[in-house]
Amino acid sequence: MSVKDKMGLGAIACALGMTVTAMSTPVLASDAGAFIGGVLATKVVGNMRAQTEAQQEQAEYARQSAAQPVPQAPAQKSPEQRIAELDKLAAGGYITPEEYKRKKKAIVDGM
Numbered sequence: 001m002s003v004k005d006k007m008g009l010g011a012i013a014c015a016l017g018m019t020v021t022a023m024s025t026p027v028l029a030s031d032a033g034a035f036i037g038g039v040l041a042t043k044v045v046g047n048m049r050a051q052t053e054a055q056q057e058q059a060e061y062a063r064q065s066a067a068q069p070v071p072q073a074p075a076q077k078s079p080e081q082r083i084a085e086l087d088k089l090a091a092g093g094y095i096t097p098e099e100y101k102r103k104k105k106a107i108v109d110g111m
Helices: 005-023 029-068 077-089 097-109
Strands: none
Touching: 077 097
């Protein structure tokens, strides 16, 4: 038997062996479905875990926010304080003399 014939027989035997092996352990559609199902289940569980963590973080933030005191609005300034601020604005040139007079009159009239 020549080398060429031996190689041909070896190739045939190899092909038959692969066919026999493949027939003995067939890949079933349920195996593919199980794989795809596993991938999907992993993704869903991961998303659920992330959502649960986000909800827990929101709940913790809400709890911390509720525990913190609400800042009070600053007390109304007295007319003297408001006029002093108005004087500073006028001295700095931020308002005109007409605006100064008008605003001072409004402060005095509101007393």
